[in-house]
Amino acid sequence: MMSLYAIQLECLISIWGILILLVDAFKPIPNKRTVGYLAAGFVAVALLYSFAMQPVPDTFFHGMFRLDPFALYFKRLFLLALAAVLLMAAEFSPRIESGVAEFYALLMFCAVGMLLIASVNDFILLFVSLELVTITFYVLASYLRRQIPSLEAGTKYLILGALSSGFTVYGIAYIFGTTGTTNFDKLAEILNSQTGPPASAFIFGMLLVLTGLGFKIASVPFQVWAPDVYQGAPTPVTAFLAVGSKAAGFALLLRVLYTGLLPVSLSWNALIAVLAGATLLYGNLGAIPQHNIKRLLGYSSIGHAGYMLMGVAAVNALGAGAVLFYLGQYAFTNLCAFLAIIAVTAATGSDEIPSFSGLGKRSPILGLALFLSMMSLAGIPPLSGFFGKFQLFAAVVQRAQTDSKYYVLAAIGAVAVVISLYFYLGVGRAIYLQEAEDATPIVVSKPMRFGLVVCMVAMIGIGIFQRPLVHASIMAAKVFSLH
Amino acid sequence: MTSAITLNDYLIVSGLLFALGIAGVIIRRNALVIYMALEMNLNAANLALIAFSKFNKLVEGQILVFFVIAIAAAEVAVGLAIIVALYRRKQTISVDQLTTMRL
Numbered sequence: 001m002m003s004l005y006a007i008q009l010e011c012l013i014s015i016w017g018i019l020i021l022l023v024d025a026f027k028p029i030p031n032k033r034t035v036g037y038l039a040a041g042f043v044a045v046a047l048l049y050s051f052a053m054q055p056v057p058d059t060f061f062h063g064m065f066r067l068d069p070f071a072l073y074f075k076r077l078f079l080l081a082l083a084a085v086l087l088m089a090a091e092f093s094p095r096i097e098s099g100v101a102e103f104y105a106l107l108m109f110c111a112v113g114m115l116l117i118a119s120v121n122d123f124i125l126l127f128v129s130l131e132l133v134t135i136t137f138y139v140l141a142s143y144l145r146r147q148i149p150s151l152e153a154g155t156k157y158l159i160l161g162a163l164s165s166g167f168t169v170y171g172i173a174y175i176f177g178t179t180g181t182t183n184f185d186k187l188a189e190i191l192n193s194q195t196g197p198p199a200s201a202f203i204f205g206m207l208l209v210l211t212g213l214g215f216k217i218a219s220v221p222f223q224v225w226a227p228d229v230y231q232g233a234p235t236p237v238t239a240f241l242a243v244g245s246k247a248a249g250f251a252l253l254l255r256v257l258y259t260g261l262l263p264v265s266l267s268w269n270a271l272i273a274v275l276a277g278a279t280l281l282y283g284n285l286g287a288i289p290q291h292n293i294k295r296l297l298g299y300s301s302i303g304h305a306g307y308m309l310m311g312v313a314a315v316n317a318l319g320a321g322a323v324l325f326y327l328g329q330y331a332f333t334n335l336c337a338f339l340a341i342i343a344v345t346a347a348t349g350s351d352e353i354p355s356f357s358g359l360g361k362r363s364p365i366l367g368l369a370l371f372l373s374m375m376s377l378a379g380i381p382p383l384s385g386f387f388g389k390f391q392l393f394a395a396v397v398q399r400a401q402t403d404s405k406y407y408v409l410a411a412i413g414a415v416a417v418v419i420s421l422y423f424y425l426g427v428g429r430a431i432y433l434q435e436a437e438d439a440t441p442i443v444v445s446k447p448m449r450f451g452l453v454v455c456m457v458a459m460i461g462i463g464i465f466q467r468p469l470v471h472a473s474i475m476a477a478k479v480f481s482l483h
Numbered sequence: 484m485t486s487a488i489t490l491n492d493y494l495i496v497s498g499l500l501f502a503l504g505i506a507g508v509i510i511r512r513n514a515l516v517i518y519m520a521l522e523m524n525l526n527a528a529n530l531a532l533i534a535f536s537k538f539n540k541l542v543e544g545q546i547l548v549f550f551v552i553a554i555a556a557a558e559v560a561v562g563l564a565i566i567v568a569l570y571r572r573k574q575t576i577s578v579d580q581l582t583t584m585r586l
Binding site for chain 2: 123124127128131135138139142145146148149151152154155156158159162163165166167169170172173174176177180181182227228231232295
C-alpha cells in the first residue's frame with residue numbers, strides 16, 4: 001500500500017492521459033481547445049494536491065524509488081510546468097493538423113517520466129524513466145510532421161538523443177560491472193569503504209553516464225542540438241524542453257553526483273567547473289547574433305545550464321540549494337516568456353524578433369510579460385532571476401574560500417551576465433522602442449491571461465519575498481550529506 | 484580449461500561493437516545507417532551488462548538488459564517513423580541535406 005502511496009502522482013497523470021486518449025478515440029470532443037484547458041486544470045489540481053503529500057524517509061520498490069523532500073520539490077516543479085505547457089498546447093492546438101488529443105496525452109506521459117526521474121534511486125529506474133522522457137520528446141519535437149523545421153528538429157534530437165542514451169547504458173554497464181550494484185545507496189557504501197582511488201573502469205563508466213546527463217541539460221560539449229531543436233519544435237514542446245527536460249537533467253545530475261557517487265565527485269568538481277565555464281561562454285556568446293526568439297532562448301538555455309552547473313561544481317549545501325531555487329524561479333520565468341511567444345506567434349505567424357516590435361502597444365500585457373521575463377533571465381533586480389544568480393555566485397564564492405581557482409569561475413559567470421544583458425535588452429528594445437509595421441491589437445484569451453498573470457506575480461513575488469522558495473529549496477537540498 | 488572465454492574477451496568484443504557504432508554515427512551520412520549504428524551501441528552495452536552479470540553472478544544486469552531491449556524497440560518504432568516522415572517531405576534521408584535552420 002505504501003508503494004502505491006509513493007507513486008500516486010505518476011498514476012494519476014498516466015490515468016488522466018490514457019482517459020484523454022480513450023475519450024478522443026470513442027467520443028471525440030469537437031473543441032480541442034477545451035480539452036486542453038480541462039487537462040491543464042486537472043494538472044493544476046494535482047499540483048495543489050501534491051502539497052498535501054508528505055516526504056517518507058524509506059525507499060520503495062527494493063530501494064529504487066524515493067519520496068524525499070528533494071523528490072517532492074521536483075515533482076511539484078514538473079506538475080507546474082506540465083499545467084502551463086498544456087495551457088500553451090491548448091492555445092497552440094489550431095496549428096496542429098491532426099492528433100491534438102494525442103499531443104496532450106504525450107505531454108502528460110512525458111511528465112510521468114519526469115515525475116519518476118525526481119524519485120530515482122537506482123540506475124535501472126534512471127535509464128527507464130530517462131528514456132520515457134526522451135522517446136516522447138522525439139515524437140513531440142517532430143509533431144508538425146508536414147513542416148520541415150519540425151522534422152529537422154525531430155531528426156536531430158533523435159540521433160543525438162539515441163547516441164546519448166547509448167553512452168548512458170554503456171556507462172551504467174561499467175559502473176555495475178566494477179561495483180556489482182545499480183543502487184545509489186549501496187554504491188555510496190561501496191565507494192566509501194574502498195581505499196585508494198577508484199578503478200579506471202569505474203571512472204570510464206561514470207564519465208559515460210555524465211555524458212548522457214550532459215546531453216539532457218545541454219551543457220558543453222553536448223549542446224549542439226539545443227538551438228536547432230528549440231527553434232524547430234512546436235513552441236509548447238520547446239517550453240517543456242526548456243523547463244521540464246532541463247530540470248529533469250539537473251535532478252538526475254544532483255542525485256547521481258551527490259548520493260551515488262559523492263565520494264568520487266568530491267574530487268571531480270574541477271571537471272564540472274570547467275564545463276560550467278565553457279557552457280556559460282558558449283550559450284551567452286552564441287545568443288548575440290540570433291534573430292529568432294526561440295533560437296535565442298535555445299542559446300539562453302545553454303547559458304542558464306552553465307549558471308546552474310556553477311552551483312553543482314561548488315559541491316556544497318549552499319550550491320545544491322541554489323540550483324534548486326534557480327530551477328524553481330527559472331520555470332516561472334521561462335513559462336512566462338513562452339506563453340507570451342505563443343500568443344504573439346498565433347497572431348503574427350512568425351517567431352522572428354522583428355515581429356515582436358511594438359508589442360508593448362499592440363498588447364500591453366504580452367509586452368510586459370515578455371519584457372519582465374527577459375529581464376528576469378538577465379538577472380535584473382528585483383525580479384526572481386537576480387536572487388537566483390546571487391545565490392549561485394554566493395555558493396561559488398564560498399567554495400573559493402578553500403580553493404581559490406573558483407574565483408575564476410565566478411569571474412566567468414559575471415562576464416556571462418554582462419554579455420547576456422545585450423541580447424535580452426535587444427528583445428526589450430523591440431517590444432517598447434521599435435514601431436510595429438502592423439499595429440492591430442493582439443487579443444489574449446482569458447486562460448492565457450490567467451497564466452501570464454500567475455507567472456508575472458511569481459517572478460516579482462519570488463524576487464521580493466525569497467524566503468518561502470529558499471526555505472523549500474534548502475529543505476530539499478538537505479537530503480544530500482553536503483556541508 | 485585453458486581456452487575458456489574470460490570476462491575480458493566479452494568486454495573487448497563489446498568495446499569493439501561500441502566503437503563501431505560511434506564510428507558509424509560519425510562517418511555515415513545516411514540517416515538509416517546512422518540509426519543502425521546507434522542501435523549497435525545499445526547492443527554493445529547489453530553484451531557488457533550480460534558478461535558482467537554472468538561473471539559476477541549477479542542478476543541486476545540481466546534485468547536491465549530486458550529493459551534496454553524493450554526501450555530499443557520503442558526507439559526504433561519512433562525513429563523509423565520520423566525518418567519515413569522526413570523522406571516523404573524531402574525525398575532524401577541524407578543528413579547533409581538536413582540543415583535548413585541557421586544562425
